[in-house]
Amino acid sequence: xxxxxxxxxxxxxxxxxxxxxxxxxxxxxxxxxxxxxxxxxxxxxxxxxxxxxxxxxxxxxxxxxxxxxxxxxxxxxxxxxxxxxxxxxxxxxxxxxxxxxxxxxxxxxxxxxxxxxxxxxxxxxxxxxxxxxxxxxxxxxxxxxxxxxxxxxxxxxxxxxxxxxxxxxxxxxxxxxxxxxxxxxxxxxxxxxxxxxxxxxxxxxxxxxxxxxxxxxxxxxxxxxxxxxxxxxxxxxxxxxxxxxxxxxxxxxxxxxxxxxxx
Amino acid sequence: xxxxxxxxxxxxxxxxxxxxxxxxxxxxxxxxxxxxxxxxxxxxxxxxxxxxxxxxxxxxxxxxxxxxxxxxxxxxxxxxxxxxxxxxxxxxxxxxxxxxxxxxxxxxxxxxxxxxxxxxxxxxxxxxxxxxxxxxxxxxxxxxxxxxxxxxxxxxxxxxxxxxxxxxxxxxxxxxxxxxxxxxxxxxxxxxxxxxxxxxxxxxxxxxxxxxxxxxxxxxxxxxxxxxxxxxxxxxxxxxxxxxxxxxxxxxxxxxxxxxx
Numbered sequence: 345x346x347x348x349x350x351x352x353x354x355x356x357x358x359x360x361x362x363x364x365x366x367x368x369x370x371x372x373x374x375x376x377x378x379x380x381x382x383x384x385x386x387x388x389x390x391x392x393x394x395x396x397x398x399x400x401x402x403x404x405x406x407x408x409x410x411x412x413x414x415x416x417x418x419x420x421x422x423x424x425x426x427x428x429x430x431x432x433x434x435x436x437x438x439x440x441x442x443x444x445x446x447x448x449x450x451x452x453x454x455x456x457x458x459x460x461x462x463x464x465x466x467x468x469x470x471x472x473x474x475x476x477x478x479x480x481x482x483x484x485x486x487x488x489x490x491x492x493x494x495x496x497x498x499x500x501x502x503x504x505x506x507x508x509x510x511x512x513x514x515x516x517x518x519x520x521x522x523x524x525x526x527x528x529x530x531x532x533x534x535x536x537x538x539x540x541x542x543x544x545x546x547x548x549x550x551x552x553x554x555x556x557x558x559x560x561x562x563x564x565x566x567x568x569x570x571x572x573x574x575x576x577x578x579x580x581x582x583x584x585x586x587x588x589x590x591x592x593x594x595x596x597x598x599x600x601x602x603x604x605x606x607x
Numbered sequence: 608x609x610x611x612x613x614x615x616x617x618x619x620x621x622x623x624x625x626x627x628x629x630x631x632x633x634x635x636x637x638x639x640x641x642x643x644x645x646x647x648x649x650x651x652x653x654x655x656x657x658x659x660x661x662x663x664x665x666x667x668x669x670x671x672x673x674x675x676x677x678x679x680x681x682x683x684x685x686x687x688x689x690x691x692x693x694x695x696x697x698x699x700x701x702x703x704x705x706x707x708x709x710x711x712x713x714x715x716x717x718x719x720x721x722x723x724x725x726x727x728x729x730x731x732x733x734x735x736x737x738x739x740x741x742x743x744x745x746x747x748x749x750x751x752x753x754x755x756x757x758x759x760x761x762x763x764x765x766x767x768x769x770x771x772x773x774x775x776x777x778x779x780x781x782x783x784x785x786x787x788x789x790x791x792x793x794x795x796x797x798x799x800x801x802x803x804x805x806x807x808x809x810x811x812x813x814x815x816x817x818x819x820x821x822x823x824x825x826x827x828x829x830x831x832x833x834x835x836x837x838x839x840x841x842x843x844x845x846x847x848x849x850x851x852x853x854x855x856x857x858x859x860x861x862x863x864x865x866x867x868x
Binding site: 393396397398414416418421423424426427428429430433434437438462463478482488 | 635636637638754757758760761762764765767768769808809812815816817818820821
């Protein structure tokens, strides 16, 4: 078995009175795509921040492989319109020794036309592609993406996800990302962690989607592949699911969730 | 012939514009206008400190600004108050404390209006040394951290993940801003320091396509503001600091009207 690139061990994160992360174990293997899903306030971003070394966990350890180079694609980036910065210059600011021409790099993410555009004029999708290009400059073997499709229309979303899968195949790069919607990422992810402070369930997308804890978090519609769930409703309980095989487990998760409503 | 005091005012004013341009650009990009106000409002406290310790007043102002900058930097880790509330408390608190402290010193009579709005025509040779010495340090320091500071301005966490020394750079930047505010005091006064930081930079924005170009244009526009204000002040006997800001505002208006090529 390959050595894991990233290994999070029994991570707990408590800020003030709030428990954001509880006993998280996470391993990222080379060229593997792991997606973290969960409702708002579930600690998804906090978990990424811990993995990136931006946030020190209250307890637990973060181990990085020696050869690791992390590329980070932040959730959003706010460029003040008063800041004169073109795409080319933005890429040039990346701290790197890598000398691939920026045109090629942008072509790889499907955004070669924006090279001379000012940053503050880019659309949500263009900005995401640019941020991806910037992350790829450093030739990462781990790419960490925080909600990579936020603010992008549905068509653009599936394009971005197929770009992410391509990056994995072409660059042999492991990917750790956060997503709101499991259904769009299903085809392009190997493993899913369902997070709500603690890891509710994990496994292949198919396993997670039919897991009672997932239904608990996202509602019946999500569980039955209708993908119609409204995010604000993600904490609503759906007791119709008790007919499920794992009903004893379900009850346990139910209690768990009751006690941990976030925000 | 130009009078000596007018020449000193011109040289001092241009020195301040040289420093204000690049720092003002960062103040605009990083939305630090209120932060700049807070630093400059503490200057009276620095004047009081200067009298108490019997040291150069600019040095006193610098010490207080620096202390406040450190205080603000540390307090961003607390979550009780939003940053603009905190800035408001420190800004007005230090301004009032400065006024009270100065009123307490019976033997000290200061030209309060001069400190509030600047008195460029009273710039002394010592002031010039301060402006060019400390201003030179501030500019060299800024050039040194220029690139990481641009990255941090775009996205702090991204800069951190890429291995840039984010904390060190932010600390240095705050220190250099405090230095800049201290030397700008004499020219436009504590109430107008931020104006001379942001107006030339905002004027330069429309004509700049890179950060460097914006900083350099802000310097040029700042110099014209200083010259314009100085002439107005000399010929029409208007207060110098406000005159400089008024001429800066006129240039800004002009820049909006001028069609972009």
